[in-house]
Amino acid sequence: MKTLINITLLSFAMLFMSMLNAQDTVKKKNGEVLKVVVKEINDSQIKYYHFDDPNQVLFTLDRMTITEIKFAYGKEYKEEESIMTDDYFTEDQNMVLSLSMSSMLFDAIIISFDKAIDPKSGFQITGKLLGIGFGPSFENWYNRSGFDLEVGYKLKFSGLKKKKWEYRPNHLLSGRYIMPSVGFTTYSEDRSSSQIKKNLIHLGLKFGNLKIIQKLIIVDYYTGFAYFGGSKKRTLNSYGSDVDFEYNDINAGDLLGSGNFAVTFGFKVGLAFGQYGEQKEKLKRRK
Incomplete structure (x- = not known):
């Protein structure tokens, strides 16, 4: 009987030590x-302390950084690919101010403002000053002046998912996109024998890719096409006006074409600023 009691006590002691x-x-x-020793698992983090720490100081670890947990009692938990949420982008910049480098070669200064609406979409407002580029224009044999205003809606189709081996998705602003746009162009050309005035509306579709460096500098390159039309008037120096002349073309910096069809292309460099988290908080307060 005494032996049985000793064995029982020894078993309890061993069990107690194994639990410790x-x-x-x-x-x-x-x-x-x-x-x-894992103390808590919530939607985004796990809380734990080191098993040999007598003070049991708690630490937190982002669930995006782990693959699996094996508990002391035998159960295993494997982290599944997390669902994309806005929380990934809280500290990302949400706005961009950029300058077109390529348009200067086509006698224009182009400045764009971009703002992210959410991780999948955003909008762009672009202003163009025509006739004041710094590069050698192929049309520098006549004077041209005017402006263009364009608005576009961006739809991202890359950079929306976090890859398995990455800590988080790409920056909120980065990724490939498609952007339908509408714009208005007005400019005049003073040629040797005539003056031409054009007022044109253009509808376009751009395909681009925006990259961000060190959460500050952006590089944006794009191409696409557009349809344009509107009014044009030519005033001849000796023979009066002509509203139905043969030249049906457009040159709006990054938009070049004729016969109502144009191609668009460009290369922009700019700065990112703002914070997406603040934008979300403002929207919540308004609701």
């Missing part, structure tokens, strides 16, 4: 394995 030494293991995506 019980540890969970957390495997991170970089291959590191942590020996811990």
Whole structure:
């Protein structure tokens, strides 16, 4: 009987010691394995303390950085690919101010303002000053002056998903996009024998890719096409006006074409600013 009691006490002692030494293991995506005691798992983090810490100081670890958890009692938990939410982009910049480098070669200064609406979409407002470029224009044999105002709606189709080996998705502003746009162009050309005035509306579709460097500098390159039409008037120096002349073309910096069809292309460099998290908070307060 005494032997049975001793065996029972020894078994309880061993069980108690194993509970004291019980540890969970957390495997991170970089291959590191942590020996811990997990105290809590919530939607975005796990809370734990190191198994050999007598003070049981709690630490937090983002669930995006781990692949699996093995609990001391045998159960295993594997982290699934997380669902994309706005929380990934809270600290990202949400606005861009950029200058077209390529348009200067076509006698124009182009400045654009972009703002993200959400991770999948945004809008762009572009202003163009025509006739004041710094590069060698192929039309520098006559004077041209005018402006263009364009509005576009961006739809992103890349950079929306977090890759398995990455900590988070790409920056809120970065990625490939498609952008339908509408714009109005008005400019005059003073040639040697005539003056031409044009008022044109153009509808376009752009395909581009925006990259962001160090969360500050953006590089945006794009191409596309557009349909344009409107009024044009030519005043001849010796023979009066002509509203139905043969030249049906457009030159609006990054928009070049004739016969009501144009191509658009460009290369922009700019700065990112603002914060998407602040934008979200303002929208919540308005609601």
